[in-house]
Amino acid sequence: MLTLNQIYKTYNKGSINESILFSGFNLTVSEGQFISIVGSNGSGKSSLLNIICGSIDIDGGKILLRNKDITGKREHKRSQFIGRVFQDPAKGTCPNMSILENMSLADNKGKSYGLSAGINKKRTDYYKSLLEQLKLGLEDKINVMVGALSGGQRQALALLTSTMTPIDLLILDEHTAALDPKTSENIMELTDRIVKSKGITTLMVTHNLRFAVNYGNRILMMHNGEIVIDATDTEKQKIGINKLLEVFNEISIECGN
Ligand SMILES: Nc1ncnc2c1ncn2[C@@H]1O[C@H](COP(=O)(O)OP(=O)(O)OP(=O)(O)O)[C@@H](O)[C@H]1O
Numbered sequence: 001m002l003t004l005n006q007i008y009k010t011y012n013k014g015s016i017n018e019s020i021l022f023s024g025f026n027l028t029v030s031e032g033q034f035i036s037i038v039g040s041n042g043s044g045k046s047s048l049l050n051i052i053c054g055s056i057d058i059d060g061g062k063i064l065l066r067n068k069d070i071t072g073k074r075e076h077k078r079s080q081f082i083g084r085v086f087q088d089p090a091k092g093t094c095p096n097m098s099i100l101e102n103m104s105l106a107d108n109k110g111k112s113y114g115l116s117a118g119i120n121k122k123r124t125d126y127y128k129s130l131l132e133q134l135k136l137g138l139e140d141k142i143n144v145m146v147g148a149l150s151g152g153q154r155q156a157l158a159l160l161t162s163t164m165t166p167i168d169l170l171i172l173d174e175h176t177a178a179l180d181p182k183t184s185e186n187i188m189e190l191t192d193r194i195v196k197s198k199g200i201t202t203l204m205v206t207h208n209l210r211f212a213v214n215y216g217n218r219i220l221m222m223h224n225g226e227i228v229i230d231a232t233d234t235e236k237q238k239i240g241i242n243k244l245l246e247v248f249n250e251i252s253i254e255c256g257n
Contacts, residue, residue, distance in 0.1 A: 001201055002029040002052070002169060007061035009047060009225075021047055021225040025061070034195050034202045036212035038244070039222030040252045045205040048222070049171050052203070054078045065168055080109060083162030083200075085155065087174040092158030095147030099138060099157060102146050103127045106161035130160055134190065152183035156190055163194055170195065172204035176211070184208075188215060209248065213241050223251040 007025040012018050021044050029035060039045050050056040052063065054075035063071045070078060085092050093102050104123070124142070131139040134156045138149075146154060155175060163170060172191065176184035188208075192215050195202050206212050212219050219236045221229035221244065229247060231239055 001031040001066055003027070003062075003064040004048075004052070005062045005064065007051060007063075008059040009051065009056070010059055013059070022051075022058075022061075023225070025225060027220075027227070029201060029203070032199050032201055033218050034216035035204065035218045035220060036216040037203060037205045037220045037222060038207065038209060038212045038248065039220075039228075040248070043222040043251075044225040045222055046173065047225075049084075049173050049203065049205060052169070053082055053084055053171060081168045082171060083167040083169070084171040084173065085158045085162055085175040087177045089151040089154035089158070089178060093146045093154055093161065096145060098143045098145055099131070099149075100124065100127060100142040102157065102161060103130070103164070106164055109165055130164060134160060150183075152179050152187060155179065155183075155187050159187070159191060159194055163198060163200060167200065170200045170202040172202065172206075174205050174207065177207060191215070209241050209244050213237070213239075213244065219244075221247060221251075 004025060004027040007022045009022040009025075010018060010020045025048075027048075037045050037048070047056065051058055054070070054073060054077075058071070061071070062069060065081070094105070097105070104127075107123070107127075128139040128142065131142070136153055136156055138153060138157065141149075146157065149157065159175075175191070176187050179187060188211050191204075194200070202216070204211075204216060213236055217233040219229065219231050220227050228251065229239075229244070
């Protein structure tokens with residue numbers, strides 16, 4: 001459903017700081033796959049997500065999503081069918097708007113009319129029913145400004161808003177990394193529930209090897225712009241955290257981390 005074909009990306013081309021990251025990078029993702037992506041610092045994980053979302057340009061190659069060539073599509077166009085949750089809880093939602101307004105905005109994504117158009121009683125009840133599923137009591141705070149919520153509550157809301165309209169792909173960019181261990185665990189469980197219940201094809205970058213092994217049905221380990229481990233669900237259970245950690249340590253030492 002997602003194909004990255006012969007991707008080339010060099011940062012600061014032609015300058016003294018030129019850095020070649022991807023040289024003919026390929027990746028094929030099947031419908032419904034939930035992929036964990038791990039790797040050393042600077043291995044290209046964020047760049048890969050940015051390339052898929054259109055946040056950075058590529059020098060060569062093609063990106064196909066559901067057999068459509070999206071290579072030339074701008075980021076805001078792709079955001080209509082690619083949901084994204086960032087590491088920073090402040091990024092995925094609007095702090096100066098209420099929970100209700102944030103949900104209405106997400107609900108009307110890509111539509112031309114204003115955000116208040118969709119907020120009637122029936123829609124509000126629907127948003128409340130979605131919030132109830134988070135089990136955080138946010139359904140009783142719909143008029144609270146999102147900036148006043150905790151990081152975990154904001155990430156839960158970001159997960160909800162990014163998946164409330166039909167999307168082709170969900171991108172999770174270290175979305176639990178800024179949270180305390182317990183909240184991060186809760187958000188990971190919530191993520192798993194949402195992804196499984198909707199069957200959304202998902203790419204999750206994480207530094208948490210346990211999450212990478214325990215969640216999702218495929219794991220990729222990246223190093224220097226290449227995939228060094230690509231394991232399916234059963235393979236990754238066999239490999240286990242210890243082996244992954246061993247490989248991870250080897251590549252991290254190699255790049256001086
Ligand atoms: N905007 C940029 N300009 C120049 N170089 C960049 C830029 N963004 C990333 N890079 C370089 O590309 C390489 C890959 O970076 P990237 O952020 O994609 O890695 P990462 O695997 O996400 O790392 P981390 O785990 O530290 O977040 C690094 O060498 C980085 O310095």
